[in-house]
Amino acid sequence: MTRSFTSLDDAEFNQLFRDFRYTAYRLETLQRYDVSYEQDEFARFLAGESRGEFPGIAAWCDTVRAAVSAGKRMHRVHVVVEPLSDYVRFECGWAYEHTVEAGEDVRLIVVSGDDWPAALPRYDYWLFDSSQLVAMYYDEEGRFVSGELISEPEKIVQANLWRDAAVSASIPYRAYAVQLQPSSP
Template identity: 25%
Template sequence: MRDSYIRDDPGFIAWQQGRTAEAAARYQAWTELMKQATARGVAVRRARIVSEPLSDYCRFEYDVTARVNLAGGEQVRWLPRRRASDIALPGNDFWVFDGAYGKFNHFTGDGSSAGPEPFDDPRLVKLCVDAFEAVWERAVPHEEYRPA
């Protein structure tokens, strides 16, 4: 849900220098992990809520999504922030696993990781699942999304 994350990420730096293939290659371990998960029948869906025009970091994410996320079997959708104003969203990025537990990802103001926070409180899980489904329904599949 942020417009910028870890700006000293070597993949982001490679992308800034015009080396998109090298940037994507830095996430090969993630792509392989997703291939293994999706081969077992696990559905992996990722929704990105973004400001438009895209920040340089979100442009980087957009440019490597096909080579990293889609190549691993993830489904990715994009939702312009203006279209998310009426969706109740948790205050942090999150993952939900099997609809039963999750993990918040905390970041500092400059986008550095401040560590994860696991959760299994059914109320938090429901909040995150409901928010994600509302975003997913409204978001545009990566293959159709054209950043402003």
């Protein structure tokens, strides 16, 4: 039986972030996500304002801090396409700065154009403790449509293989962020 979630606020979905015992891993593949809790900060970013507090991501940072302080690992790999979209520039310059400070291990695979890593799918998922897989589905504008808890063992094994390939091919966010800093005169 498959369990589906139609909201990122779904209680059962969010319980996965409290119940995992060792690792929570995310593969991100989109170049734009349209989520309500980031809209104000994204607008400020586009207006050229400086990075400051990020109230929209505070709850996520609390989740990360709680997990990390309990000895758990939260990590993600985002495949990013250069030149970076406005959203990915925002995510790198603002969102990831906060989540990395909270303890999340954020990593990137940087590609150009259509040079997608052959070993990776073009869809997002969460993998908890290498055994619970949630496929994440978005529309063309990057709005969350649904998540699906998948129980088929072969799909879970495949997600583990993708995770291993993505982590192996990635670089730490902070190593990439250095390149994004404007150079001093």
